[in-house]
Amino acid sequence: MKKLLLILITVVSILSSKVYGQQKVISVQDSINVFYDQFFEELETNYLYRKNVNWDLIKPYIKREALKNKTFEKSLEISSKLFDTIQGDHLLLFSEKGMYQSNLKRRIEQEDLHRSLLIAYSEEPKFDVKLINDHYGYIFIPGMLLLDATEKELNERAQEIYDAILKLDNSKKIKGWIIDLRLNIGGNSNVMLAGLYHLIGDNTVSLYLDANKNVKNRSGLHNGIYYENQKIQAQVKTVAKPDAEIPVALITGVMTASAGEFVALGFRGRKNSIIIGEESFGLTTANDLFELPFKTKAAISLSYGTDRSAIFTKTIKPKIEIIKEADFQDLTKDKNVIEAIKFIDNK
Structure with a gap:
């Protein structure tokens, strides 16, 4: 989304x-x-x-x-x-x-999923920020669909993400961050990206292409404000200079879709960043929400979403592929997290 x-x-x-x-x-x-x-x-x-x-x-x-x-x-x-x-x-x-x-969406079969992933999904996990092995910040961002949220509510949710990251960053010496998008099935990417401002900084986040694959507009972050085509979509009140070059490893999976994929796009091209895990679901066209009669709303695809390169890819392919090796019950044994820590340490 x-x-x-x-x-x-x-x-x-x-x-x-x-x-x-x-x-x-x-x-x-x-x-x-x-x-x-x-x-x-x-x-x-x-x-x-x-x-x-x-x-x-x-x-x-x-x-x-x-x-x-x-x-x-x-x-x-x-x-x-x-x-x-x-x-x-x-x-x-x-x-x-x-x-x-639509019924045309890719079907995720039972054999595509790891048991630990299914258990975690069934428990409806919430956004979380915590420390792994004393030096690595772990940010879990599930799908977040705030369909009827006001501007105030969207900003408050983004602020929760930002504040949780800053709280951990100020309490420990963090070597790098792991952003887990494996259960991010979509929602409000504006909220997610604004909340991640401390790790992205003042940068273009995504480019949007028309049907002919020409750039039609862009989204980015500046001083905690997430904007698209110069219109504010969400914002946070910042309390520290962003750490836009600290190592960041993002973990994607077969359930990473829409807004989850746009978070990954926002980091693709960022210095000292890597994507680890499985190829994403494949919903990287960009949607906006339109009000319709009788209390209905439609999400309509307006453009192709890309990273800063303006090259469209339907899915997000990881730099380091790790298939069905999740361990949400003990992240220190999760091979995706282990590989993310290796990347951070090498930086």
């Missing part, structure tokens, strides 16, 4: 209207028509691959399928068929009752 970044709120007054002084209740079919009309408008205007789509053919087909349903919520399930039809493997639709996505 690039970011589910700054939410652009559009107030759509369509739920009711006054007719001769009476309240007119909108029908299910009218609701479906209104919803899909606006959804298609956003897709035709913003979707990265919009010029490859025969909208005149697809729109009536999808609406016919949606209108066969007796409830509005049930009609939203057709969005998955829409996403598949227009090759939108990173498109998402959120309603009050669920999330709808």
